Amino acid sequence: MKTPVYFISDIHLKLELDSKExxxxxxxxxxxxxxxxxxxxxxxxxxxxxxxFEYPDLVPKVFNDFYAKALFMKSKNIELHFLAGNHDYWVGDFIKNDIMDKVYLDDLEITINNKRIFITHGDGLLSWDHGYRLLKKIIRSKIFTRLFQWLHPTISFKLANFISRSGSHNTHNEDFNKDVRNELQAKAExxxxxxxxFMISGHYHLGELFDLKNGKLAVLGDWFFRxxxxxxxxxxxKIRHWETNE
Ligand SMILES: [Mn+2]
Known part of the structure; x- marks a missing residue:
């Protein structure tokens, strides 16, 4: 993998492309x-x-500008890697073969210059998340994906838009974040x-780097706030902010 490696997560490109988006x-x-x-x-x-969500013959058109940008990056010899998250697990051939160089559907490790890096999106990692881990198994199953595929795209995307909007918590309360920090640090150790x-996790929208006893843990930020x-x-x-005055 070519260095430097930039790790970005939780951009959440929206299904509605309004002026703010x-x-x-x-x-x-x-x-x-x-x-x-x-x-x-x-x-x-x-x-x-x-x-x-990708159908065998269809891809969502709202992300067209992103697809174009990604292809342009590849033409400039930037390697593109993508670890699917809980909002975008249902990638197909288009993302796997045409847009990205490599797609991962699960946690992975990479080694560069003898440095071992563990990379996870992070959903379902917390000890108390039993209900979510079960849901994750179901919605990632072949049968669920097949059934979802049979819905008309206009209906399934309206449904998904509603669910992902109502389920988005861009900022968690401090008590929750404190528990998350403790638990992720224990996992990292x-x-x-x-x-x-090194360990890198997305999903928790923290944008914080922890310099622990035997390594560093980066809990990536998002693309909404800072x-x-x-x-x-x-x-x-390292963690860096983008276009903020810090
Ligand atoms: Mn997530």
């Missing part, structure tokens, strides 16, 4: 242009799309004990 997209595209300048790899760590140097990304320069892992 266009501004948010342009901000993302400016970061992608910056990545083209530096070269390297762009790793989307899940929930790139607020909802994505275990990974580090097993030889990993957009940020993590960067691995081949040696170290």
């Amino acid at each position: 266009r501004i948010r997209q342009q901000k993302l595209f400016r970061l992608l242009d910056y990545i083209i300048e530096t070269g390297g790899t762009c790793f989307f760590v899940g929930d790139l799309f607020d909802f994505y 275990k990974k580090f004990e097993n030889g990993f140097d 957009p940020s990304y993590a960067i691995f320069d081949g040696d170290d892992l």
Whole structure:
């Protein structure tokens, strides 16, 4: 994998492209242009799309500008990797073969310059999330995907838009975030004990880097409030904010 590697998650490109969403997209595209300048790899760590479902012969047209941008990046020799999240697990051939260089449907590890990095979207990771882990198994199953495919796209996308909007919590309360920090740090320490140097998680929209005893944990931010990304320069892992005055 080419360095530097940029890790971005929870962009949640919307199904409704209004003026506010266009501004948010342009901000993302400016970061992608910056990545083209530096070269390297762009790793989307899940929930790139607020909802994505691909049919054998159809792809959602609302993301057309993103597809074009991604293809342009590839033409400039940027590697594109995508770990599917809980909002965009249902990717098909188009995303896997045409848009991205590599798509992952589960947690993964990569090794660059002898540094071992564990990468997860992070959904269903928390110890108390039993109900969600069951739901995750169901909605990712072949039978559920097949049934969903039989719905007319206009109906299924209206339904999905409603569900992803009503279920979006862009900011969690402080008590919840405190529990998340503790739990993710404990998970990371275990990974580090097993030889990993870094752990990267999306999903929790924190945008925070934890310098722990045996490694570093990056819990990526989102693209709503103080957009940020993590960067691995081949040696170290950092979190940077994008177009904020910090
Ligand atoms: Mn998520």
